[in-house]
Amino acid sequence: MTSSNERAADRAYRMIRADIMSGDLEGGSRLGEANMAERYGLSRTPVREALRRLQSEGLIEALPHRGARVVDWRSLDIAAIYDLRAVVEGFFVRRAAITMPDSEIDRLSGLCDTVERRTAELSLRDPELIDLTAEFNREFHGSIARAAGGEIFAAVRGSVVIGPLVLRTVHDYTREDQQRSNRHHREILAAFRARSPEWAESVMLAHVYSAKTRLLEGREQLLGPASVEAS
Amino acid sequence: MTSSNERAADRAYRMIRADIMSGDLEGGSRLGEANMAERYGLSRTPVREALRRLQSEGLIEALPHRGARVVDWRSLDIAAIYDLRAVVEGFFVRRAAITMPDSEIDRLSGLCDTVERRTAELSLRDPELIDLTAEFNREFHGSIARAAGGEIFAAVRGSVVIGPLVLRTVHDYTREDQQRSNRHHREILAAFRARSPEWAESVMLAHVYSAKTRLLEGREQLLGPASVEAS
DNA sequence: CAGCCGCGAGTTGCATACAGTTTGGGACGG
DNA sequence: CCGTCCCAAACTGTATGCAACTCGCGGCTG
Structure with missing residues (x-):
């Protein structure tokens, strides 16, 4: 229904x-x-x-x-947006490593299970998998923001993370990208369990910067090398 | 119209x-x-x-x-919001120190002139001064965000800076607070002219943390000391 | 006497009619 | 032939009527 x-x-x-x-x-x-x-x-x-x-x-x-x-997402200053995202999500995850309750860590861990299982089952470009992955990312990172500072932080995150960029990233995933992303999520949860803000932040930065790189490479393919130099 | x-x-x-x-x-x-x-x-x-x-x-x-x-803004985690604001505005000002054009620096400098003149002319609690100060702050910090990354950054800043909190801060200004705030703005512009991101960020952090402290002290007065401990 | 069911008040959610504004094309004048 | 002005079409913005849903209160029943 x-x-x-x-x-x-x-x-x-x-x-x-x-x-x-x-x-x-x-x-x-x-x-x-x-x-x-x-x-x-x-x-x-x-x-x-x-x-x-x-x-x-x-x-x-x-x-x-x-x-x-x-x-037209290609006209946005993708590098700047992702640099900002790194700063903000790094700040969130540092706080969440201290404040997130064990029960929520377990719940996110369960979501990871589901995503990884479906990732193995479905084909790489299956719309259902793309949708599931995008939805999971929203839920995972949104939960971290919420743990760090409540609904307001989640709202701030929503304004930093521009929809088209996330969708494009997920859409262009290779198998290797998928697996690395999943490993990042797992490792962040491990850092939470260890209550280590520094560890958690380091992984998060790797997570964001890898997405940034993937996106910039994608743009290079679409627009040609010249445009990348311009920025 | x-x-x-x-x-x-x-x-x-x-x-x-x-x-x-x-x-x-x-x-x-x-x-x-x-x-x-x-x-x-x-x-x-x-x-x-x-x-x-x-x-x-x-x-x-x-x-x-x-x-x-x-x-109820008093129930918000003010400390967390201002810590986030420090991170975000610090990031913005670091970038703006490089990218803001001289003409825009001059314009903001002119706005500072106006505010300082009116600050000297008007009484401390004059609604016109409170309004002018709040408006100037939006313009000043908004311009920095825009120089750092365009309209998107300005929008993000808008979601971080909760209106009631800013107004409450301005409303509770003492003469000393006003003058310190004005000096901060001047010094940020000086750092811009020197094209020094580190200098600019340091001043900005002082600016934000001083506002945070003022607000927390104000809350202590409103709610009583017990509530502050609770957080 | 306590708990459950149903009905009414009040609110949001949706559809549609109407008004104001912009834009682009066509006709007229130079 | 070109420029300008005006009008009409299409769209967004606004108002309002109607339907669906929730919650609270009162009465009924066990």
Whole structure:
């Protein structure tokens, strides 16, 4: 009963987001409210709310009275965003290593189990796996932020982590990337159990910087080497 | 043309936010959409949008079908928020020391002139001075964030710096606090001119930690010493 | 007397009608 | 032939009516 229990606004949010991720909506595409409403069989109200949410998460940008456009993530200063993310997530994980309760560490460990099992079962590009991985990352790192400083920290993290970048990262995973990412998560939990902020932060920095490198390499392929030099 | 050009949703956002910061809406107050709509002479639609925005910024919390409540800022972990702010603003100022153009440094310097002049002219508790100081702080630190990484960084800063906390800080300024704050701003600009990230960051950290201390002392007065120990 | 069931009040969530604004094209004038 | 002005279409922004859901209170039953 997912569809009946879920709010229409949430459904609209998920569907639009999925279409952006799948590339069905290219960067620069124009999103009209009426257009979207008809496309997903809803009225404009929930679509409007979904667009506002996507806007605050940085997936789309809204022009006054001229509709919304899908953000072209390639134009963002990816290096800067990831450097900021490293600083912030490093700070969070340092605190969480002290404050996160054992029960929550166990819960995250259980989530790791699930992800690793599905990773082994599903094919590399399976949409279900991509979705699961993205969702797990949100949950894992969000939980760390929450343990470090409550809902406000989680909200701050949400504004630092731009959606398209995460999706692109997950989408371009190789098997090796997947396994390294999973190992990072495991090691962070190990550092939590040892209550070692320094250890936890070191792993987290490796985790973020590896993602940054992967993303920059991906951009190099898409745009050509010249553009990378420019930055 | 401010009010006619501005969207009703933005007006609702500003007004509700102002009423929260001014203490007109106490922490824990119940906010009904219809209630707010009548209060500000608007319909429910823009109010609804404003509430969603305030929720995503952490100023209010929404219950499923029972309306929204103002978050009690005194219950927030102020120390944690300011520690995070120190990390983030330190990162910003480090980068801005390299990237901020001379023209922008000059502009901020001019703003400092104005603030210092008005500080000398007006009485300590003059609402105009409090307003001016709060606005100047937003502009000064916002400009640093923008120089460090564009609009995205400015948005992140906005989510870290909770409105009520800043206003409370400014409201409780003593003459000495004012002058120290102004000297900090001047010294940051001096570090920018010298293009020294380390110098700039050191001053910024002093700036943030002094504000944190002031706020914690203020809370001690409001809640009594016992509550401070509890944290 | 205690616990459960059901109904009513009140609130949010959704759909739709209406108004204001922007933009682009076409016609007219130079 | 080109530039300018105006109008209409399309869109967002706003208001309001209606439906769905939650919670609390009162009465009924064991």
